[in-house]
Amino acid sequence: MRRARTARVSTVPYRRSPGLVFYWDESRLVCFDCISGRRYAVAPEVLDFLHHLGDGTVNGGLDVNGTLRSLSRLGLVERVGAGRAWPWQAWMPEAAFFHFGTRGGTYPADPREQDVELRSKAARTPPPPPTKTTAGSRTRLASPQHIGELADVLKARRTWRNFSDAPVPAASLATLLQLTWGVQRWGTVAGQGRVALKTSPSGGARHPIEAYVLAANVKGLRPRAYHYDAATHELVDLRRGVSAPLIERLLANQDYYRGAAAVIVMTAVIARSMWKYPRSRAYRTMLADAGHLGQTFCLSATALGLAPFCTMAFREAEVERLLRIDGVTECAMYIVGVGARAPTHAARPGKISARRPT
Numbered sequence: 001m002r003r004a005r006t007a008r009v010s011t012v013p014y015r016r017s018p019g020l021v022f023y024w025d026e027s028r029l030v031c032f033d034c035i036s037g038r039r040y041a042v043a044p045e046v047l048d049f050l051h052h053l054g055d056g057t058v059n060g061g062l063d064v065n066g067t068l069r070s071l072s073r074l075g076l077v078e079r080v081g082a083g084r085a086w087p088w089q090a091w092m093p094e095a096a097f098f099h100f101g102t103r104g105g106t107y108p109a110d111p112r113e114q115d116v117e118l119r120s121k122a123a124r125t126p127p128p129p130p131t132k133t134t135a136g137s138r139t140r141l142a143s144p145q146h147i148g149e150l151a152d153v154l155k156a157r158r159t160w161r162n163f164s165d166a167p168v169p170a171a172s173l174a175t176l177l178q179l180t181w182g183v184q185r186w187g188t189v190a191g192q193g194r195v196a197l198k199t200s201p202s203g204g205a206r207h208p209i210e211a212y213v214l215a216a217n218v219k220g221l222r223p224r225a226y227h228y229d230a231a232t233h234e235l236v237d238l239r240r241g242v243s244a245p246l247i248e249r250l251l252a253n254q255d256y257y258r259g260a261a262a263v264i265v266m267t268a269v270i271a272r273s274m275w276k277y278p279r280s281r282a283y284r285t286m287l288a289d290a291g292h293l294g295q296t297f298c299l300s301a302t303a304l305g306l307a308p309f310c311t312m313a314f315r316e317a318e319v320e321r322l323l324r325i326d327g328v329t330e331c332a333m334y335i336v337g338v339g340a341r342a343p344t345h346a347a348r349p350g351k352i353s354a355r356r357p358t
Contacts, residue, residue: 013079013080013081014053014068014071014072014077014078014079014080015053015077015078015079015080016050016053016076016077017033017035017075017076017077017078018035018085018086018089018092019033019034019035019036019086019088019092019096019100020032020033020034020050020076021034021092021093021096021097021101022042022047025041028041029041029042029043029044029046029047030042031046031074031076032097032100032101033074033075033076034088034092034093034096034097034099034100034101035075035086035100036075037100037103037104038074038075040074042074042076046071046076049067049071050071050076050077053077086328087270087271087274087328087329088100088270088328090274090278090279091270091274091278091279091280091282091283092280093280094280094281094283095280095281095282095283096280098283099283099331103316103317104315104316104317105252105313107252107253107313107315108253109253110253110255110356111252111253111254111255111313111352112352112354112356115352149303153299153302153303154299156302157298157299157302157308158302158349158350159298159308159309159310159349159350160307160308160309160339160341160345160349160350161256161257161309161349161350161351161352162256162259162307162342162344162345162349162351162353163259163260163261163307163339163340163341163342164259164339164340164341164342164343165217165259165340166340167217167218167219167261167340168217168218168219168261168262168306168338168339168340169218169219169220170218170219170220170221172304172306173213173215173218173221173261173262173338174233175300175304176297176300176301176304176306176338177211177213177228177233177264178233179199179296179300180199180200180211180293180296180297180300181198181209181210181211181228181230181293182198182230182233183196183197183198183230183231184197184198184199185197187205189205195207196230196231198230199296200289200292200293200295200296201289201292202285202289202292203273203277203282203285203286203288203289204273204276204277204285206272206273206275206276206277206285207272207289208268208269208270208272208273208286208289209266209267209268209286209289209290209293209333210227210228210230210266210267210268210269210330211227211228211230211264211265211266211267212225212226212227212228212238212264212265212267212323213225213226213227213228213235213262213263213264214242214246214247214250214262214263214264214265214322215242215261215262216242216243216244216247216260216261216262216263217259217260217261217262217339218261218262221235222237223241223242223243224237224238224239224240224241224242225238225240225241225242225322225323226238227323228264238323238324240322240323240324244258244259245258247260247263249315249318250263250314250315250318250319250322251263251311251313251314251335252311252313252314252315254311254313255356256352256353257309257311257337259339260309260337260338260339261337261338261339261340262337262338262339263335263336263337264297264335264336264337264338265314265319265323265332265335266290266293266294266332266333266334266335266336267320267323267325267330267331267332267333268286268289268290268330268331268333269329269330270286270329270330270331271329273285273286286333287333290333290334291334293334293336294310294334294336297310297336297338298310298336301338305341306338306339306340306341307338307339307340307341307342307349308336308337308338309336309337309338310334310335310336310337311335311336311337312334312335314332314335316331316332319332319335320332
């Protein structure tokens with residue numbers, strides 16, 4: 001069998017897009033473009049074309065220019081030198097696919113709809129047990145030692161979904177920001193320079209997480225979006241208005257959070273972690289970092305007698321537009337918030353009311 005003729009494409013300087021992930025969905029070959037966020041079915045022959053494009057050769061029987069133009073419109077190829085290097089290239093494909101592939105979730109108009117669905121599901125298929133029991137000999141442990149007020153705070157921490165109308169004092173917000181995200185002191189790593197030391201650990205001491213405050217009901221602060229400067233302990237006004245309806249919208253229609261006094265968006269500056277760890281596994285450290293900070297925030301708010309919460313349900317693209325970050329070099333990762341406690345809900349602070357507020 002004669003091999004198909006090949007033709008050099010040096011006159012058409014295209015290269016494969018650096019953000020492509022291909023996978024099979026039953027009988028369909030699907031391409032997910034991490035850069036654009038688009039997902040679409042492609043013909044398997046596209047893979048052969050892209051493979052040969054990598055070494056500068058394509059099947060001579062093809063309409064090379066027309067095919068390249070079509071693939072360019074889809075985002076599968078790009079002109080060499082058309083733009084700067086994609087920042088996530090070092091974390092392709094695993095971390096980039098997970099991060100960009102899980103963006104832009106769909107949320108019901110009323111989050112109570114999911115609760116109704118879960119009740120029905122539990123009746124058919126009960127949820128798995130919350131703890132694991134292992135067979136084997138057992139040793140009864142002593143009661144926990146008394147460690148002072150910390151134990152009380154740990155036991156008192158709850159997720160609140162009901163808040164009073166009272167504003168949160170600016171001093172309390174300042175305390176939360178400084179104890180959670182503020183630089184406590186500076187250290188030095190030989191040959192690498194200065195590193196920030198905070199109350200929570202961070203993978204490689206890189207501290208990629210930044211904090212942005214959406215102040216809705218904080219005494220002494222205008223209802224605006226602010227960036228928290230962790231080094232100087234200052235708020236920088238981003239000149240973007242904040243309101244209860246906006247918070248509800250950004251937090252995926254979770255109307256029970258619209259009464260929060262302040263919402264803090266945690267973003268990740270990926271270059272900080274990627275500089276030290278240019279491998280996909282390092283993405284896990286950014287998620288762990290955000291989790292550490294979220295717990296520190298919730299415990300600190302509990303110690304102050306406030307009502308904290310945390311959520312992963314939010315509209316990334318809208319949050320990032322509000323904060324004027326690009327969602328690529330700096331990305332929204334996690335959200336926490338706080339309000340004044342509603343005394344009538346102290347027994348069940350996380351209860352979701354049966355009806356949406358009017």
